[in-house]
Amino acid sequence: MTKISAEDQKVNGMTLHLIENKNVKTVTVECKLQTLLDRKTITERTLLPGILRAGCSEYPTAKEMQEHLDDLYGASLVIYPSTAGNSHVLTVQLEFANERFIGGEDDLAENVYRFLNEILYHPRTEGDGFDPRVVEQEKEKLKKALESAKDDRAAYADERLLDEMAPDERYSVHPNGYLEDLAAITPNSLLAAYRELLATARFDLFVAGDLDFKRNRRIITETVTDGPRSAEQLETGLALPAQAAKPSDVKTFTETEQIQQAKLHIGYRTGRTFRDTDFEALMVGSVLLGGHPGSLLFSTIREEHSLAYYVGADLDMYSDKLFVYCGIAPNDYEAARKLIAEQIAILKDGSFSDENLEDSKTMLVGSYQTSLDSVAGMVATEYQKVLTGSSKSPVDMAETFKTITREDVVRAVRDLDLDTVFLLTSEEAGR
Numbered sequence: 001m002t003k004i005s006a007e008d009q010k011v012n013g014m015t016l017h018l019i020e021n022k023n024v025k026t027v028t029v030e031c032k033l034q035t036l037l038d039r040k041t042i043t044e045r046t047l048l049p050g051i052l053r054a055g056c057s058e059y060p061t062a063k064e065m066q067e068h069l070d071d072l073y074g075a076s077l078v079i080y081p082s083t084a085g086n087s088h089v090l091t092v093q094l095e096f097a098n099e100r101f102i103g104g105e106d107d108l109a110e111n112v113y114r115f116l117n118e119i120l121y122h123p124r125t126e127g128d129g130f131d132p133r134v135v136e137q138e139k140e141k142l143k144k145a146l147e148s149a150k151d152d153r154a155a156y157a158d159e160r161l162l163d164e165m166a167p168d169e170r171y172s173v174h175p176n177g178y179l180e181d182l183a184a185i186t187p188n189s190l191l192a193a194y195r196e197l198l199a200t201a202r203f204d205l206f207v208a209g210d211l212d213f214k215r216n217r218r219i220i221t222e223t224v225t226d227g228p229r230s231a232e233q234l235e236t237g238l239a240l241p242a243q244a245a246k247p248s249d250v251k252t253f254t255e256t257e258q259i260q261q262a263k264l265h266i267g268y269r270t271g272r273t274f275r276d277t278d279f280e281a282l283m284v285g286s287v288l289l290g291g292h293p294g295s296l297l298f299s300t301i302r303e304e305h306s307l308a309y310y311v312g313a314d315l316d317m318y319s320d321k322l323f324v325y326c327g328i329a330p331n332d333y334e335a336a337r338k339l340i341a342e343q344i345a346i347l348k349d350g351s352f353s354d355e356n357l358e359d360s361k362t363m364l365v366g367s368y369q370t371s372l373d374s375v376a377g378m379v380a381t382e383y384q385k386v387l388t389g390s391s392k393s394p395v396d397m398a399e400t401f402k403t404i405t406r407e408d409v410v411r412a413v414r415d416l417d418l419d420t421v422f423l424l425t426s427e428e429a430g431r
Contacts, residue, residue: 051194086171296356
């Protein structure tokens, strides 16, 4: 049975979360460094995973780091950035064999935690900066990725929709950074940015597996010690907006490219955030609208009218926004907009089918119940509490989904308001 430690506590300037799972033979460690999204720092922070993975003081090359991981009974290391609402999170994840299943090995955990301390606090440097060769390599990789990003038209439409929908919100900061910022980044400026991140970020350390809580807490207290930590840490819940916004008017934007398939992406304000009582009902409404093959949008726009190559809806857990997206023929723009508006009206007046409602609830219950089947899911759901400032557990939410009625959904979606429409279409259709 899964057990979440009730003894989360501050250790060396970080919050330690110990999670017990007796069904696995490995231990997963996830360090999460959370800061508020900032247009000025996002490009630097996107570069950091590759820099940290390239070497540290004790193991100065990626090859030597990998050899050390192999010596740690095949431990794995993944470093990646992500965003959640207003927050940017840098994650350092290590997974290693549980000593309980290795005969005669009783210092593996300590060696892994020491390696973690090395990765975080002693990256490879030259003078007052990171290795210039590695920095240039990572900048070139990011440059190519950002230059090719527009080739994914759907992702580009998502990005442009947010540019126009939330220009003054942290939420609209591009998660992969900005091409125009790369040239000014130097080895010295990047190391200074990383040191600032270490000193100011909220640091949550998750350890999950078949654990001796007391022993792991002691080892971490003794080994993960070298970082300068600010006395002020981000509070829980800062990934969410302070309050749900209300659109003042509907904004419509069109761009043209040499494309055959248009991308129609629409943003709505929900009037709700994760901590609100009706949020679970809003989640059901989102899935009912466009979250499965029987949903309103899919069955009407794609199946009945054959207008869309893809269509769906997505409620963002960490904001006050719901998105509808579809790929259409350029000439079908007006018809698609009309049908989308009709499905929103059906959602609001509650004239959807019992079958669609029950399928949507079943889908959400299943996804939340299975979130505890893996260590990664357990860590993610526990970290959700930090990001949202809510104590809701997956079990709590699954039970709530089961009880939601048609009236609950109608009440939850009553404040759903159209905010921004973004159309990426062909040059011929745009004339």
